[in-house]
Amino acid sequence: MPDRELTFAEAIREALAEEMRRDPRVFILGEDVAEAGTPFKVLSGLFEEFGKDRVIDTPISEPGFSGIGVGAAMTGMRPVVDIMFGDFLGLVMDQVANQAAKVHYMSGGKLRVPMVFRTTMGATRRSAAQHSQSLHAWVSHIPGLKVAIPSTPYDAKGLMKTAIRDENPVVFFEDKMMYKLKGIVPTDEYTIPFGVADIKRAGDDITLVATSSMVQVALGAAEMLKEIGIRAEVIDPRTTLPLDKHTLVESAKKTSRAIVIDEGYEQYGVTAEIASVIADGAFYYLDAPVKRMGALDVPVPFSPVLEDLTVPTEQSVFEMAKMLCGK
Amino acid sequence: MTDHIDLEQSLHMYQQMAKIRAFEEQVNELYKGAKMPGLAHLYTGEEAVAVGVCEALQRDDYITSTHRGHGHCLAKGARVDRMFAELLGKEAGYCRGKGGSMHIADPDSGNLGANAIVGGSAGIATGAAMSAKMRGSGQVAVCFFGDGAMNQGLLYEVMNMAQLWKLPVIYVCENNLYNEYTHNNETTAGELSARARAFGMCAEIVDGQDVHAVYVAMQRLVERARRGQGPAFLQCDTYRYYGHHVGDINRAYYRSKEEELEWRTNRDPLKILGNWLIGNSLTDQSVLERIEADVNAEVESGVAFALDAPYPDVSEVDEDVYA
Numbered sequence: 147m148p149d150r151e152l153t154f155a156e157a158i159r160e161a162l163a164e165e166m167r168r169d170p171r172v173f174i175l176g177e178d179v180a181e182a183g184t185p186f187k188v189l190s191g192l193f194e195e196f197g198k199d200r201v202i203d204t205p206i207s208e209p210g211f212s213g214i215g216v217g218a219a220m221t222g223m224r225p226v227v228d229i230m231f232g233d234f235l236g237l238v239m240d241q242v243a244n245q246a247a248k249v250h251y252m253s254g255g256k257l258r259v260p261m262v263f264r265t266t267m268g269a270t271r272r273s274a275a276q277h278s279q280s281l282h283a284w285v286s287h288i289p290g291l292k293v294a295i296p297s298t299p300y301d302a303k304g305l306m307k308t309a310i311r312d313e314n315p316v317v318f319f320e321d322k323m324m325y326k327l328k329g330i331v332p333t334d335e336y337t338i339p340f341g342v343a344d345i346k347r348a349g350d351d352i353t354l355v356a357t358s359s360m361v362q363v364a365l366g367a368a369e370m371l372k373e374i375g376i377r378a379e380v381i382d383p384r385t386t387l388p389l390d391k392h393t394l395v396e397s398a399k400k401t402s403r404a405i406v407i408d409e410g411y412e413q414y415g416v417t418a419e420i421a422s423v424i425a426d427g428a429f430y431y432l433d434a435p436v437k438r439m440g441a442l443d444v445p446v447p448f449s450p451v452l453e454d455l456t457v458p459t460e461q462s463v464f465e466m467a468k469m470l471c472g473k
Numbered sequence: 474m475t476d477h478i479d480l481e482q483s484l485h486m487y488q489q490m491a492k493i494r495a496f497e498e499q500v501n502e503l504y505k506g507a508k509m510p511g512l513a514h515l516y517t518g519e520e521a522v523a524v525g526v527c528e529a530l531q532r533d534d535y536i537t538s539t540h541r542g543h544g545h546c547l548a549k550g551a552r553v554d555r556m557f558a559e560l561l562g563k564e565a566g567y568c569r570g571k572g573g574s575m576h577i578a579d580p581d582s583g584n585l586g587a588n589a590i591v592g593g594s595a596g597i598a599t600g601a602a603m604s605a606k607m608r609g610s611g612q613v614a615v616c617f618f619g620d621g622a623m624n625q626g627l628l629y630e631v632m633n634m635a636q637l638w639k640l641p642v643i644y645v646c647e648n649n650l651y652n653e654y655t656h657n658n659e660t661t662a663g664e665l666s667a668r669a670r671a672f673g674m675c676a677e678i679v680d681g682q683d684v685h686a687v688y689v690a691m692q693r694l695v696e697r698a699r700r701g702q703g704p705a706f707l708q709c710d711t712y713r714y715y716g717h718h719v720g721d722i723n724r725a726y727y728r729s730k731e732e733e734l735e736w737r738t739n740r741d742p743l744k745i746l747g748n749w750l751i752g753n754s755l756t757d758q759s760v761l762e763r764i765e766a767d768v769n770a771e772v773e774s775g776v777a778f779a780l781d782a783p784y785p786d787v788s789e790v791d792e793d794v795y796a
């Protein structure tokens with residue numbers, strides 16, 4: 147079957163459509179998901195194909211429809227709940243962290259919550275402090291959840307299909323800056339297992355562990371590093387929960403240097419967890435401390451000149467890698 | 474009192490209430506004897522609500538429960554021995570000892586779990602009703618919560634959707650007057666049921682000490698929900714005899730001894746049903762005493778079972794994080 151190029155948004159839509167065709171229990175719940183197809187148009191066309199009983203517009207009641215998703219998942223359905231912006235996770239955290247994540251364990255394994263919370267992350271859209279955060283570290287903190295943060299259309303489709311088929315609650319982060327990103331997506335059926343990192347580019351001088359949109363940044367930096375003779379390996383964990391510790395540690399052992407790049411806030415962030423995993427597993431192989439690069443620890447500012455300072459860039463990753471490699 | 478409820482059913486409801494009462498008395502003893510870890514929120518005094526409501530349900534209908542949930546679980550069909558085992562953190566418990574008093578779940582009897590977040594299960598119950606409607610199963614879902622939970626926003630978000638989408642869910646508010654240690658006239662503006670009526674929802678208020686009244690109202694609401702006529706709200710006025718939790722002994726600063734005595738003496742759900750049965754010459758005292766003796770025996774052997782039961786193996790601590 148021929149491969150084609152799809153955008154990140156099209157890949158997610160295709161995953162949802164295929165899963166809804168495959169499994170009548172799958173349905174979508176959220177604000178403006180039906181005719182409007184969400185503000186980002188990620189779901190365009192699903193309402194036309196699946197109708198109002200499976201693509202359901204809700205009131206602006208994030209905790210309410212998230213909780214309804216939990217109850218529906220517990221009783222035989224497989225809801226995909228759309229949280230328009232990741233920032234609104236603050237509203238639904240009880241349903242995510244206290245309800246969805248805990249039901250299986252608290253019930254001694256008798257109940258389960260097979261559902262997906264789809265939401266966004268990512269700054270640099272001039273959306274200001276309440277629409278720009280990358281809050282995947284919040285949910286990656288909670289046992290019982292799974293957390294996917296894809297970086298390419300291919301990964302987005304394969305991980306979304308896995309998320310929908312998973313028996314557990316999955317929080318699925320889509321970087322809104324990547325919706326138009328194009329990439330090869332096979333027409334053949336495939337899924338991508340959770341907890342398996344992907345080597346996006348092989349190299350042996352330094353490991354760049356990057357997540358979501360930062361994968362593109364790391365790949366750009368790797369290209370620049372090549373010019374000065376540094377071969378960078380770019381690794382994308384693809385899911386922060388579960389986390390593929392093995393691949394991260396093996397890469398760091400091979401290269402002896404590592405930078406972790408992520409768009410969440412740096413303090414107490416995903417980068418801290420990954421850096422600690424690498425430091426623990428590859429300590430005797432490292433030639434330098436593991437470095438972390440995350441979003442600046444400030445509410446994301448509106449002004450473009452300020453906002454652009456808050457996220458790691460190809461240039462800043464390049465500089466950090468150069469320094470670590472002693473060049 | 475309605476007289477179309479037959480004797481057999483009345484005696485069954487009496488038995489269920491007596492079982493909850495005996496169960497809770499034992500919980501009190503276990504807790505005071507330091508045999509039960511954690512917290513215990515007793516349901517004593519409120520038995521007619523759980524029993525009247527669950528009597529109108531079928532086994533595969535759903536309930537969600539609260540921190541004060543032992544009565545709901547028993548009324549929906551949970552076994553005494555496995556309940557005690559769960560309360561003591563034993564492997565034979567409904568959740569293998571991982572849930573405890575505030576998280577008992579028993580999918581076999583339609584119990585989707587007690588919830589320690591006040592109001593937290595309103596979404597789950599509403600979602601279960603949505604799922605029942607989507608699957609065309611004919612099931613209904615009941616959401617139990619206290620009057621304190623009436624000030625949580627989640628409840629109103631889901632009531633709005635339940636009414637918009639005509640979901641088969643019944644919101645049962647157990648109005649026992651107190652939100653922990655504060656009377657609800659200090660916490661709650663307006664009328665409780667008016668809040669449900671604001672959504673255009675069918676709302677009723679019943680005497681929550683009268684099990685027949687609860688049952689009859691509930692039957693009506695369940696039938697209309699099954700017919701596709703949508704959700705309803707049932708306010709049951711009731712009272713908890715003990716403190717908010719077992720350790721809440723000095724209650725004088727928030728409610729009087731006279732008030733407690735008045736409810737216990739003149740508003741007791743077991744006495745109300747017992748007097749009605751005897752007053753109408755439907756049964757006599759000896760029948761009620763035998764019922765009580767039977768449930769006491771069941772509760773005693775349940776406690777013995779739980780005390781003897783083994784704790785879970787330590788290897789279970791990280792089991793069931795994921796399904």
Ligand SMILES: Cc1ncc(C[n+]2csc(CCOP(=O)(O)OP(=O)(O)O)c2C)c(N)n1
Pocket residue numbers: 540541589590591618619620621622623647649651652653717
């Ligand atoms: C969200 C939340 N806030 C506070 C608490 C602490 N708390 C536990 S029970 C309770 C009072 C609940 O009152 P009500 O809903 O009337 O139920 P009742 O105890 O009277 O049955 C409170 C405040 C909690 N468990 N959850």
